[in-house]
Amino acid sequence: TQLLEQSPQFLSIQEGENLTVYCNSSSVFSSLQWYRQEPGEGPVLLVTVVTGGEVKKLKRLTFQFGDARKDSSLHITAAQPGDTGLYLCAGAGYGQNFVFGPGTRLSVLP
Amino acid sequence: ETGVTQTPRHLVMGMTNKKSLKCEQHLGHNAMYWYKQSAKKPLELMFVYNFKEQTENNSVPSRFSPECPNSSHLFLHLHTLQPEDSALYLCASSQDRSLEGTYEQYFGPGTRLTVT
Numbered sequence: 001t002q003l004l005e006q007s008p009q010f011l012s013i014q015e016g017e018n019l020t021v022y023c024n025s026s027s028v029f030s031s032l033q034w035y036r037q038e039p040g041e042g043p044v045l046l047v048t049v050v051t052g053g054e055v056k057k058l059k060r061l062t063f064q065f066g067d068a069r070k071d072s073s074l075h076i077t078a079a080q081p082g083d084t085g086l087y088l089c090a091g092a093g094y095g096q097n098f099v100f101g102p103g104t105r106l107s108v109l110p
Numbered sequence: 111e112t113g114v115t116q117t118p119r120h121l122v123m124g125m126t127n128k129k130s131l132k133c134e135q136h137l138g139h140n141a142m143y144w145y146k147q148s149a150k151k152p153l154e155l156m157f158v159y160n161f162k163e164q165t166e167n168n169s170v171p172s173r174f175s176p177e178c179p180n181s182s183h184l185f186l187h188l189h190t191l192q193p194e195d196s197a198l199y200l201c202a203s204s205q206d207r208s209l210e211g212t213y214e215q216y217f218g219p220g221t222r223l224t225v226t
Contacts, residue, residue, distance in 0.1 A: 004152070031212035042200050042217030043153075044112065050212060089152065090213065097166060100153035 004101035007025055012107040016078055021104040023089030024071045030094040031033070032065055032072050034108045037103075039084040112139040114202050114218035122224045123191065131221045133201030140206040142184040143215065144176060148197040159184065160207040169212040191225045198222050
């Protein structure tokens with residue numbers, strides 16, 4: 001069974017600060033995804049990474065897939081209140097269903 | 111709006127009731143999923159359908175019964191549930207799962223279920 005750990009579990013920061021959240025596993029994934037979920041809504045896909053060492057940028061968000069394809073990080077620059085939400089990572093082996101981590105709950109205070 | 115709708119958004123039911131959750135996707139996808147999201151566990155995959163055929167049943171108790179009449183609609187029939195079944199039930203859809211490579215899931219807003 002593939003298990004994903006995410007850290008920190010909770011994070012509360014002031015608007016304008018930078019932050020990094022992490023997703024780790026002992027398993028190798030063929031692809032890894034990050035989602036953001038806001039209260040009362042379903043998760044929304046932010047990015048998919050498939051190559052070890054890959055870095056993708058989405059405006060103020062930077063995603064990195066570890067070289068060994070076992071871990072990933074999400075860095076947010078100059079966080080805004082609109083970034084508040086639950087950040088979920090999900091990993092899948094080739095042809096397998098995605099397994100989700102427990103999430104990091106981010107609160108950005110104005 | 112992700113193109114996946116779920117009804118009802120909230121449901122309260124007794125342990126002896128029978129109810130159904132409905133999911134509809136307008137994205138032209140051929141795979142649909144049910145997930146359970148509870149407060150103390152990661153998102154759990156329950157069922158997967160690809161081209162209306164069930165391809166995954168993740169050891170879900172028989173009091174949860176899925177139905178997929180076509181690629182756009184997915185139901186979850188509920189009967190004799192337990193209080194620990196209270197959770198957010200999420201539906202998702204994606205491209206055809208028989209294609210190689212990764213896939214992207216689009217989630218609905220969920221049904222918040224409370225079993226009393």
